Amino acid sequence: MIDWPLVSVIIFLPFIGALIILFIKEDELTSINIKWATLLTTLGTFILSLILWLQFDYSNPSYQYEEKFRWFDDFNFFYHVGVDGISLFMILLSTFLTPLCILASWNNIKKRVKEYMLSFLFLETVMIGMFASIDILLFYIFFEAVLIPMYLIIGIWGGNRRIYASFKFFLYTLLGSVLMLIAIIVMYRNTSSMSIEFLQGNYFSYNTQLFLWLAFFASFAVKIPMWPFHTWLPDAHVEAPTAGSVILAGVLLKMGGYGFIRFSLGMLPEATEFFIPLIMTLSIVAIVYTSLVALAQTDIKKLIAYSSVAHMGIVTIGIFLVNQQGLEGAMMQMISHGLVSAALFLCVGVIYDRMHTREIEFYGGLVQRMPLYATVFMIFMLGSVGLPGTSGFIGEFLVIVGAFKFSSYVVIGAAFGIILSAVYMLYLYKRIIFGTITNNKLADILDINTREKIILIPLAISVILLGIFPNLFLDPMRLSLELIITNYEIANAK
Amino acid sequence: MLNNIYNIFFIPEIFLASSSFVCLLFGLFLKKNAFRQTSNLAVFVLLLTILLVYYDSESNFANYKSLFSHSSFINFFKILALLGSIASIIISKDYFLGIKLKNFEIPILFLFSTLGMMLMIASNNLMSMYLAIELQSLSLYVAAAIKRDSISSAESGVKYFILGALSSGILLYGFSLIYGFTGSMNFDDISFYLSKYDNLNLGLIFGLVFVMVGLAFKVSAVPFHMWTPDVYEGAPNSITGFFAIVPKIAAVALIYRFCLIPFENFYLEWSQIILFLSIASMFLGAIAAIAQSNIKRLLAYSSIGHIGYILIALVAANDDGIKAASIYMFSYMIMNVAIFAILLSLKVKNEYLINISDLKGLSKSNPIVSLSISIIMLSMAGIPPFIGFFGKFYVFIAAIEQELYVLSVLGVLASVISAFYYLRIIKLMYFDESKNEGIINFQISFQSKIILSLSLFLIICFIFYPSLLINISASLTI
Numbered sequence: 001m002i003d004w005p006l007v008s009v010i011i012f013l014p015f016i017g018a019l020i021i022l023f024i025k026e027d028e029l030t031s032i033n034i035k036w037a038t039l040l041t042t043l044g045t046f047i048l049s050l051i052l053w054l055q056f057d058y059s060n061p062s063y064q065y066e067e068k069f070r071w072f073d074d075f076n077f078f079y080h081v082g083v084d085g086i087s088l089f090m091i092l093l094s095t096f097l098t099p100l101c102i103l104a105s106w107n108n109i110k111k112r113v114k115e116y117m118l119s120f121l122f123l124e125t126v127m128i129g130m131f132a133s134i135d136i137l138l139f140y141i142f143f144e145a146v147l148i149p150m151y152l153i154i155g156i157w158g159g160n161r162r163i164y165a166s167f168k169f170f171l172y173t174l175l176g177s178v179l180m181l182i183a184i185i186v187m188y189r190n191t192s193s194m195s196i197e198f199l200q201g202n203y204f205s206y207n208t209q210l211f212l213w214l215a216f217f218a219s220f221a222v223k224i225p226m227w228p229f230h231t232w233l234p235d236a237h238v239e240a241p242t243a244g245s246v247i248l249a250g251v252l253l254k255m256g257g258y259g260f261i262r263f264s265l266g267m268l269p270e271a272t273e274f275f276i277p278l279i280m281t282l283s284i285v286a287i288v289y290t291s292l293v294a295l296a297q298t299d300i301k302k303l304i305a306y307s308s309v310a311h312m313g314i315v316t317i318g319i320f321l322v323n324q325q326g327l328e329g330a331m332m333q334m335i336s337h338g339l340v341s342a343a344l345f346l347c348v349g350v351i352y353d354r355m356h357t358r359e360i361e362f363y364g365g366l367v368q369r370m371p372l373y374a375t376v377f378m379i380f381m382l383g384s385v386g387l388p389g390t391s392g393f394i395g396e397f398l399v400i401v402g403a404f405k406f407s408s409y410v411v412i413g414a415a416f417g418i419i420l421s422a423v424y425m426l427y428l429y430k431r432i433i434f435g436t437i438t439n440n441k442l443a444d445i446l447d448i449n450t451r452e453k454i455i456l457i458p459l460a461i462s463v464i465l466l467g468i469f470p471n472l473f474l475d476p477m478r479l480s481l482e483l484i485i486t487n488y489e490i491a492n493a494k
Numbered sequence: 495m496l497n498n499i500y501n502i503f504f505i506p507e508i509f510l511a512s513s514s515f516v517c518l519l520f521g522l523f524l525k526k527n528a529f530r531q532t533s534n535l536a537v538f539v540l541l542l543t544i545l546l547v548y549y550d551s552e553s554n555f556a557n558y559k560s561l562f563s564h565s566s567f568i569n570f571f572k573i574l575a576l577l578g579s580i581a582s583i584i585i586s587k588d589y590f591l592g593i594k595l596k597n598f599e600i601p602i603l604f605l606f607s608t609l610g611m612m613l614m615i616a617s618n619n620l621m622s623m624y625l626a627i628e629l630q631s632l633s634l635y636v637a638a639a640i641k642r643d644s645i646s647s648a649e650s651g652v653k654y655f656i657l658g659a660l661s662s663g664i665l666l667y668g669f670s671l672i673y674g675f676t677g678s679m680n681f682d683d684i685s686f687y688l689s690k691y692d693n694l695n696l697g698l699i700f701g702l703v704f705v706m707v708g709l710a711f712k713v714s715a716v717p718f719h720m721w722t723p724d725v726y727e728g729a730p731n732s733i734t735g736f737f738a739i740v741p742k743i744a745a746v747a748l749i750y751r752f753c754l755i756p757f758e759n760f761y762l763e764w765s766q767i768i769l770f771l772s773i774a775s776m777f778l779g780a781i782a783a784i785a786q787s788n789i790k791r792l793l794a795y796s797s798i799g800h801i802g803y804i805l806i807a808l809v810a811a812n813d814d815g816i817k818a819a820s821i822y823m824f825s826y827m828i829m830n831v832a833i834f835a836i837l838l839s840l841k842v843k844n845e846y847l848i849n850i851s852d853l854k855g856l857s858k859s860n861p862i863v864s865l866s867i868s869i870i871m872l873s874m875a876g877i878p879p880f881i882g883f884f885g886k887f888y889v890f891i892a893a894i895e896q897e898l899y900v901l902s903v904l905g906v907l908a909s910v911i912s913a914f915y916y917l918r919i920i921k922l923m924y925f926d927e928s929k930n931e932g933i934i935n936f937q938i939s940f941q942s943k944i945i946l947s948l949s950l951f952l953i954i955c956f957i958f959y960p961s962l963l964i965n966i967s968a969s970l971t972i
Binding site: 071072075112115140141144148151155174178179188189211 | 857891913924965
């Protein structure tokens, strides 16, 4: 094992990078240095986080690489970080996507490069910190601090309605998370502990659990987002710059799912049991409704945003099935969606950079001019649909297998959503890529360049890798998930 | 008990009072630079007073006819008020010189007002409490109207005076009722007398309500907040800064002591009043601030909102509540010092910044200033990892300890509403395109820069070493 504080280094390396960049004076010549410094910092973070995976002990269900020291003297609040099977891939997802985001914004961010890079580095620190926290208050601090850089990223570098979108994003998520703060304090009052590890169990009376569950639900349902709390998402996605959408879809939505697994399932098992019908209903509505809405969209980004809500519906179904297949499926679906939707947003970014529009009508026949682009786009599109061999399939398949144990109505709903997802994605693909070029402006559009290849090819490889060798990812998380399921079943059996 | 006559001068209040007179004479006899020199002297005097308060462990003065009391809570708030006063004198110096308001009386007024606040915080008797309140208020009435040739300043002074006098009258009436029904003016005696009864009689309830109304005026809690926005707006910016930073500290300490000492056994009676004041202040502060276009009015409503949160901790009425109040008050003071240090140095076309919309595009011309303002705003909104979050966090811990769930949920909801107007300022600076680029300039003196950097440092770095402040506030007894 490693005897130096690896997790803390991973968390704070981007922050240190940000501090260094803060002191570079920005002008025409140095902005390229700022970009390189950011890229190298994020790449370094990614390589370090790979060590986490390589050194990970698959036979240990609880936290590894733990670091703990007392922070506040007056109550049991610790700086306590560590990684288990559930958070491992969330951290990897964050560290993997951030350098790609930096590369994706290499040329199209022209104003305020320094602030942009600072925001991204700060965002990376808080994202990793949030997934690595084993202390609820620490988790909360990171959870809310995510809002600051994301607000700035949408608000400064976003599209026309960016101000509306950034406010909606901030206030919506803040409203959810302040209720979580109250829940955290109530938990602390009842147990005198803030340790996630300790609270995984059944410490609260039934009625307390119900209220706590609702408070956490408010926070995570907005974040993930579940229907009907999803309305901030299309706005935020459409208005955010490409890299902002990538992080939003790739990592920030996963915070909700991660929270559900850790808090709702792990800490409030009886209340979870009580609310499962609610979650299932909302999820099925979300899958069917948002798929239909996605079908009607004319803006590519908005379509992908709505498809995210539908995919997250599958995730919530998987989580609240609380069985091995369901949870593994949900985790796989989250990882897969993190890669696929990030890649789809990057693909949209590619053509947006060239044509500065995201209207589906505008495009058509891109395959004639951009064969390589058409190929990678297809991989991601199929990944989103859930074709066997891509990452999307594993998650959806596992969730549906798990759902059969629960109720066949849920299976029907989920499967219907999956069919609809094939409909809207293939329809989108057909309209953009196939056919002949009818729009003259597209006549001399260029295929993806080297930088874009560097961004998209690793994503394409990992989508396929995930689809062919799912055990590579499922093995590390299996025991941690089993632990949660066992606790859950013990709590509900008595 | 005062055996040695020289020891009298080492009692902080007496030292401050006598030094204030020395400052007055000093300013009177100076021909040149009277304002600047007096300000410097005033800062020096206040620094010495802090040292005296800090080392004044037994305080003979406190025992004098039990007019004043002495406790760690009192000392903490005294030091807080003195620090706030020092900071606001330093940051306002250049502003006064800038608007050519060079009366050397201004720092003296601040000194007397600070003296009044120290007495207010320490008072243990209705009479001394009233006199102390009047001492600090009278100095502030004059300070509000100090810019004699400005109509708005005079208006705000008069408004403040009339409403202040009204509230003092109500307060005094309440005192007389309490005295009439308990036969004592001393907090401890009142508490002892009341401990024999299970419930308050009608006269005492009236007395309590009147005193609460008077105190609510002083802390500007809704619905007795009407003077605050107008006075903030009309007074010169630096006086507004003083209003925002210091008197609140004393008034909050006083309302805590008044509720928790003489009426500690009648929690149910006064907590209803405080509960209402708290909820109303939080929501009105949050909602009314949204529509403001004047930065001073916005800060007035923001301070009303903050008072609402501090009153939550009072409703909790436990040790955690006292801790929460002191941490919150500290963070409130730091944040206000920082924001006023910036506002008093920002000029738009040679006028000091008033309109919020003038902040448009500030991030292009002054990136560091706008970053600082953003941090302060996020901290005021209670977004972690800044100090403002921990203030709110401790308040909610105290409230939930007392099972005030509904109040806590209302509190966090109000904080979401208030986040909107804090974010609006960040939006103006960062998201909006600037029409008036280049005409905003930021000139700050070396001393103000130190104050500003120090308070920003505390706002940002509190999270890295919280134990210092938290251990102090945890040890406070009222």
